[in-house]
Amino acid sequence: MSSSERKWKTIESGPHTYEEALHPVVRKNYGKWKYHEIPKPGVLKHVAESGDAIYTVRAGTPRQDTVDMLRLLCDIADKYSDGYLRFTVRNNVEFLTPNPENVEPMIRELESLGFPVGGTGMCVSSVAHTQGWLHCDIPATDASGVVKSMMDSVYREFKDMQMPNKVRLSTSCCSINCGGQADIAVVVKHTRPPRINHEHLSLICELPKAVARCPVAAIRPTVVNGKKSLMVDEAKCICCGACFGACPAMEINHPEHSKFAIWVGGKNSNARSKPSTMSIVAHNLPNNPPRWPEVTEAIGKILHAYKEGGRPWERMGEWINRIGWKRFFEETGLVFDKDMIDSYRHARTTFNQSAHVRF
Amino acid sequence: MEGANGAASQGAQPGKESGKETNGTFLNPTPMLDELENGPWPSFVSGFKRLAERTKKPMLRGVLDQLEYSYKTRMGYWKGGLVTVDGYGAGIITRYSMIKDKFPEAAEFHTMRIQPAPGLHYSTAMLRELCDIWEKHGSGIIALHGQTGDIMLQGIEQDKVQECFDELNQAGWDLGGAGAGMRTGVSCIGPGRCENACYDNLKLHLKALQYYVGALHRPEWNYKLKFKFSGCPNDCTNSIMRSDLAVIGTWKDSIQVDRDEVRAWVEERGLDALVNQVINLCPTRAISLRNGEMEIENRDCVRCMHCLNAMPKALSPGKERGIAFLMGGKNTLKVGVNMGSLIVPFMKMETDEDIEAFLELIDEIIDWWDDNGLDHERIGETIERVGLKQFIEGIGLEADINMVSRPRDNPYFKAEY
Numbered sequence: 177m178s179s180s181e182r183k184w185k186t187i188e189s190g191p192h193t194y195e196e197a198l199h200p201v202v203r204k205n206y207g208k209w210k211y212h213e214i215p216k217p218g219v220l221k222h223v224a225e226s227g228d229a230i231y232t233v234r235a236g237t238p239r240q241d242t243v244d245m246l247r248l249l250c251d252i253a254d255k256y257s258d259g260y261l262r263f264t265v266r267n268n269v270e271f272l273t274p275n276p277e278n279v280e281p282m283i284r285e286l287e288s289l290g291f292p293v294g295g296t297g298m299c300v301s302s303v304a305h306t307q308g309w310l311h312c313d314i315p316a317t318d319a320s321g322v323v324k325s326m327m328d329s330v331y332r333e334f335k336d337m338q339m340p341n342k343v344r345l346s347t348s349c350c351s352i353n354c355g356g357q358a359d360i361a362v363v364v365k366h367t368r369p370p371r372i373n374h375e376h377l378s379l380i381c382e383l384p385k386a387v388a389r390c391p392v393a394a395i396r397p398t399v400v401n402g403k404k405s406l407m408v409d410e411a412k413c414i415c416c417g418a419c420f421g422a423c424p425a426m427e428i429n430h431p432e433h434s435k436f437a438i439w440v441g442g443k444n445s446n447a448r449s450k451p452s453t454m455s456i457v458a459h460n461l462p463n464n465p466p467r468w469p470e471v472t473e474a475i476g477k478i479l480h481a482y483k484e485g486g487r488p489w490e491r492m493g494e495w496i497n498r499i500g501w502k503r504f505f506e507e508t509g510l511v512f513d514k515d516m517i518d519s520y521r522h523a524r525t526t527f528n529q530s531a532h533v534r535f
Numbered sequence: 536m537e538g539a540n541g542a543a544s545q546g547a548q549p550g551k552e553s554g555k556e557t558n559g560t561f562l563n564p565t566p567m568l569d570e571l572e573n574g575p576w577p578s579f580v581s582g583f584k585r586l587a588e589r590t591k592k593p594m595l596r597g598v599l600d601q602l603e604y605s606y607k608t609r610m611g612y613w614k615g616g617l618v619t620v621d622g623y624g625a626g627i628i629t630r631y632s633m634i635k636d637k638f639p640e641a642a643e644f645h646t647m648r649i650q651p652a653p654g655l656h657y658s659t660a661m662l663r664e665l666c667d668i669w670e671k672h673g674s675g676i677i678a679l680h681g682q683t684g685d686i687m688l689q690g691i692e693q694d695k696v697q698e699c700f701d702e703l704n705q706a707g708w709d710l711g712g713a714g715a716g717m718r719t720g721v722s723c724i725g726p727g728r729c730e731n732a733c734y735d736n737l738k739l740h741l742k743a744l745q746y747y748v749g750a751l752h753r754p755e756w757n758y759k760l761k762f763k764f765s766g767c768p769n770d771c772t773n774s775i776m777r778s779d780l781a782v783i784g785t786w787k788d789s790i791q792v793d794r795d796e797v798r799a800w801v802e803e804r805g806l807d808a809l810v811n812q813v814i815n816l817c818p819t820r821a822i823s824l825r826n827g828e829m830e831i832e833n834r835d836c837v838r839c840m841h842c843l844n845a846m847p848k849a850l851s852p853g854k855e856r857g858i859a860f861l862m863g864g865k866n867t868l869k870v871g872v873n874m875g876s877l878i879v880p881f882m883k884m885e886t887d888e889d890i891e892a893f894l895e896l897i898d899e900i901i902d903w904w905d906d907n908g909l910d911h912e913r914i915g916e917t918i919e920r921v922g923l924k925q926f927i928e929g930i931g932l933e934a935d936i937n938m939v940s941r942p943r944d945n946p947y948f949k950a951e952y
Contacts, residue, residue, distance in 0.1 A: 184701040186622055188752060189709045190650060190745040191720070194737050197656035198727055207726035207735065211848040222728050230728065240579035242586040243666040243675040250659035250666075261662070263655040263679050265721065265772055272728070290577045306682055309605035310598070311630060311646060311689055313613045318605065320579045321571050328574030353867045354682050357776050389911065391869040418869050424614065431609035444776050446768035446783075447841045448818050451775045453872045465606040466570040488812050489845065521871055 199260040201230050201274045217337050218293035219279060232270050233257075233282050235291040236302050236327065236334060239267040240310065240320045248289060256282040266302045266344070268295045294335035297342070300479065302327060302334065304346040306354040314420055315349035316364040316434035317463045322347045322471065326362070329472040333479065340486030340495065343479065344442070351417050357442030357454055359492035360478055362471055365437035365459050369413040370426040374400040381406075381423035389422040414520070436461040438474050438510075441493030452493050455501075455526075458510050474510065481507040500534040561588050565599055567606040586675050594674050594690055597640025601632060618645050618693045620700045623752040626710030627696060643692045647673070648685035648711035649703065653722040653740035653764070655680060664706050672699035682777070683761060684721035685711035709748070715911075716754025717747040720762040721778075723771040731843060732766035733784025733856040734884040740764045742890050743897070756901070757908035757917070767852065768840045774864065775875045779914045780897065781861040786853035787881055789833040790842070796849035797829055813845050857883045858893075862900070863915025873915045878927070880937040896930070903929040 195203065205224035212222045220232040233256075237245070249269055253261040256278040257271040264270060269291070271282060283293045295301055303326055306312065308319030326345060333339065346355030347362040355361060377383075386406055387395045394412035398405055406426070408419075417428040428434070438461070439454035457478070461470045478492075485507060486495040496504045505512045518526045562584060571580045587595035601612055616629035628646040635642040649665075651657075665686070669675060674690025681687045691699060700710065711719035720743065723729070725736040743762055744751065763774030766784045774781035801809050809829060814822045821835035822842060831842070843850045860882065864875035879896070883889045900914070903926065908917040918926045927934060936942075 182621065182697070182701065184705060186620070186701075186704055187709070188748045189704070189707065190748045190751070191709070191741055192650060192652040192661070192707055194652035194654055194656050194727075194741065197652045197658045197661060202727050207732065209726070209728060209730040209732075210851075211730055212728075213847075222730070232728070236577065237679070238577045238579040238582060239678055239680075240582070241677050241679055242582045243670045243677065244586050244589065245582050246662055246666050246677060246679075250663050253659045259659040261657055261659065262724070263657075265655075265680075265723070267679065292575065292577070304682065307678075309611045310602055311613060311628075311644065312611060313615045313630065315611045317609075318602070321568075321606070324571050324574070324576055324578060324580075327576035331575045351867055353872075356682065356773060356866060357872065385910075389869070416867075416869070421868075429610060434609075442776075444770050444773035446770060446775075446839045447844055448816050448839055450818075451770070451874055453776075453874065463609055465609065466567040489816055489841070 197260065197262075199230070199258060199272050199274075201228055202260075202272060204228065205230075214297045214337070217299065217335055218283065218296055220296060228274065229276075230272050230274050231276055231279050232272050233279060233286065233293060234264070234268050234270050234295045235286045235293045236295055237263075237267055237269050237291065238320065238324065239302075239305070249291075252282065252285060252289075256285075264295070266295070266304060268302055292331065292335055297337040298339045299335070299337050300330045300333035300339060300343040301345065304344070304355050304358065306349060308349040312349060313424075314352075314417070314429070316366065316417075316429045317349045317436070318465060319347055319349050319355075321466055322362060322468050325467045325469075325472055326475060329476060330479065333483075339479075339483055340488055340490045343482070343492060344444075345475075346442075350420075351415075352421075357444060357452075359440065359442060360475055361439040361442060361454055362475070363437055363439060364434055364463070366415040366417050366428050366430070366434050367460065368430060368433040369394075369408050369410045369415060370417070370419060370428040371430075372406060372408065373425040373427055374403065374405045377406060377423065377425035378404045381425055386419050386423035386426060389418045391416065391418060395419060395426075431463075434463055435459065436463060436468070436471055438471070438478070440478060440504075441496055443491050443493050445491075448489070449491075449494055449497070456516050457505070457508070457512075459515065477508045477510065502534045561591050562596055563600055565603040568599065568603050583676065590670070590675060592674055593640040594644065594692070595676075597632075597638045597642070598644055598674070598690065601634065601638045601641040604634070604638070613644070618696055620697050620710070623710060625713040625716060625752060625754050628713060644674075644690050645693065645696065647688040647691060647696065647699065647703075648681065648683075648713060648719065649688060649708050650711045650719050650744065651680060651684070651686050653720070653737040654724050654727050655722075656727065661707075665703070665708065668699065668702045668706065672702070681711075681719075683711070684719045684763075710752065712751040712754070712759070714754040715756050715758050716760070717744075717751040717756075718759050718761045719751070720744050720764060721772045721774075722764040723766050725764070725766040729766055730847065731769065731784075731840070731852055733786055733852055734766065734858055736764035736766050736782065736784065739782065739858075739884060739890060739893070743894060746894050747897075750901075757904060758911050758913050760901070760904075760914065768838055768859075769844065775861055776864045776866070776872070778864050778875065779862060780900075781864055781875045782893075783859045783861065784852075784856065784884075785838050785859045785881065787855040787857070788853035790831055790836065790853060791851040792829075792831065793849050793851075794828075797846065800846050800849050801829075813842050816841055816845075857881050857885075857889075860893075860896075863913070863918055865913045865915050870916055870919075873913075873919070875915065876923075877935075877937050878932070880935055899930040 346358035437459035442454035678687035763778035861875035
């Protein structure tokens with residue numbers, strides 16, 4: 177449709193307004209909440225200074241939803257929560273109702289439709305993730321399929337509240353790690369330098385941009401068959417894939433050599449310890465669709481050891497800080513190796529600059 | 536697989552036992568994807584297949600075919616491009632199939648990023664209208680939500696984008712950010728339900744993103760810039776790590792204590808729990824047991840939230856509330872992960888004037904970044920490269936000991952003389 181035919185003049189409105197999306201009891205008690213309880217897994221009760229209470233029922237979703245699925249969630253909201261619903265940053269759906277009698281029927285209906293009720297308190301939460309093969313232009317794997325496989329394997333832990341503290345999961349389809357820092361993260365790790373498509377490179381890439389993108393200055397201009405192209409110093413290359421985003425002819429993705437790594441101990445909250453970044457604890461796991469069994473097995477080992485050994489309120493990283501990395505590897509059965517010693521910027525901040533030793 | 540035949544494997548549509556059964560009419564076989572219909576967690580594959588069988592949209596069939604092919608070959612097949620709406624330079628994520636000869640129905644599969652309401656609140660009227668417009672013009676696939684906070688309407692062809700946008704825009708929706716500009720923001724539920732919300736993050740989110748709406752639609756900075764707004768230091772939006780501009784609620788005075796509720800908590804859980812789960816876990820040892828009662832030395836408190844989380848009925852944030860402002864969070868690409876660091880320890884955030892003062896500060900910051908940043912450099916990287924000292928001088932802030940974990944451990948600087 178050309179501009180001349182357009183009747184509508186764009187309103188640059190920014191975010192959708194929120195007031196009409198708030199339940200009337202929320203609107204009435206906005207900013208005047210007193211405390212909350214978790215009466216059972218998947219249910220929150222918030223009490224306001226006015227004495228009003230609102231109940232939240234939380235359920236997992238696939239995140240990759242459809243209009244049909246969302247209409248179904250709207251039906252539930254119309255039936256049980258006066259036509260209001262919201263989503264959490266970990267892709268759960270929430271229904272808020274002032275009527276406690278709606279809670280149990282709503283749980284039954286959500287469960288019967290396949291939406292697991294849970295995701296509250298000391299549980300394994302749903303996975304923060306991005307797009308993968310479904311939609312991304314640089315992925316080495318799929319996101320939603322890995323997530324589905326992971327959540328199938330921790331389904332009970334999502335619905336229970338039996339962990340020492342909450343466990344945040346994430347997954348990412350390249351080393352940019354869009355899924356973010358998490359207690360356990362599953363992230364693609366390339367193991368070979370990019371293959372260079374010299375035929376296409378000068379046609380589709382801005383050479384200086386690709387050179388500038390490399391964090392270790394491993395990319396240099398060259399001429400191949402009379403055409404301007406790039407070359408990679410493979411000894412220097414750290415297989416990060418940053419060049420691929422700038423230049424799709426730097427082919428980093430590989431069906432065999434793009435592997436998975438598992439990271440633990442990321443934490444965003446300020447509660448107790450300061451926010452922390454993750455450490456790598458397994459790598460070279462195969463990218464094995466459609467169910468990625470090696471990945472879910474490793475996650476299972478980590479979760480099992482944490483559930484057994486963690487004290488109340490200890491997040492994954494805090495538990496490891498107490499027991500030490502040596503015992504972490506012993507108790508999870510994962511194997512520490514030399515590639516897990518940091519060799520990048522700020523590496524010395526991860527060295528043990530003390531005589532503190534664990535045996 | 537555990538629970539494969541359990542209730543949850545039915546997926547999200549009543550009266551259908553499995554999406555697999557819908558196969559065989561409109562869709563082509565997708566044996567690998569079908570494996571993802573097993574197991575108790577709701578299956579996106581079942582959802583896509585049901586949608587495809589109902590709507591008979593060729594794009595859905597093509598995308599499932601291409602995804603199956605990705606699963607078989609372990610490679611991705613989308614490439615970017617440039618699609619936009621009138622007057623905007625961002626907001627549509629363009630995807631063309633690299634193998635459209637093989638899967639012509641998947642030739643185009645563009646995404647429209649849409650900014651949701653702060654706090655991700657919806658009325659069913661809003662959401663149903665969004666679904667109706669999207670089904671009319673696009674594939675009907677929606678991701679709630681993208682990691683930057685957008686509603687992701689996935690799967691539309693270029694020639695339908697403008698008309699779809701116009702209808703969405705009339706219904707109160709606007710595109711989200713992309714590229715080197717302001718990005719869509721994220722807020723936690725804030726004062727909408729949480730007793731720990733220390734400021735109205737939904738309001739600040741709305742005002743800030745409205746203020747920067749031009750920079751969001753027409754990106755022209757060094758790189759992306761993301762806001763996240765968390766009501767308290769629990770930071771449920773993960774703002775410290777996930778955003779360049781992290782706005783986190785906090786308080787200045789003492790934690791509010793309801794002594795009767797503290798006693799009730801101890802009565803229910805025992806003194807051991809008070810010692811092991813509250814007192815011993817305080818990161819600055821600000822809590823002690825005195826004559827059998829819990830005492831908080833507020834001068835030692837760093838407002839981490841742990842004791843409030845453990846005793847939500849007994850303890851609340853203080854009364855003098857506002858925000859702490861951190862900057863520079865980003866993930867791994869190039870220099871490695873960077874956690875945001877503290878720039879402003881406390882600002883009031885109650886009145887419209889407070890919001891204006893905050894936005895003036897952000898304007899100063901963006902101006903400084905425009906002058907000092909390099910192409911494809913996040914602002915946290917610029918601050919580290921140029922210097923935090925130079926940065927605060929540049930934007931007119933005084934040095935504050937809260938900006939660092941400790942003073943420097945080397946003498947390599949030149950003071951003014």
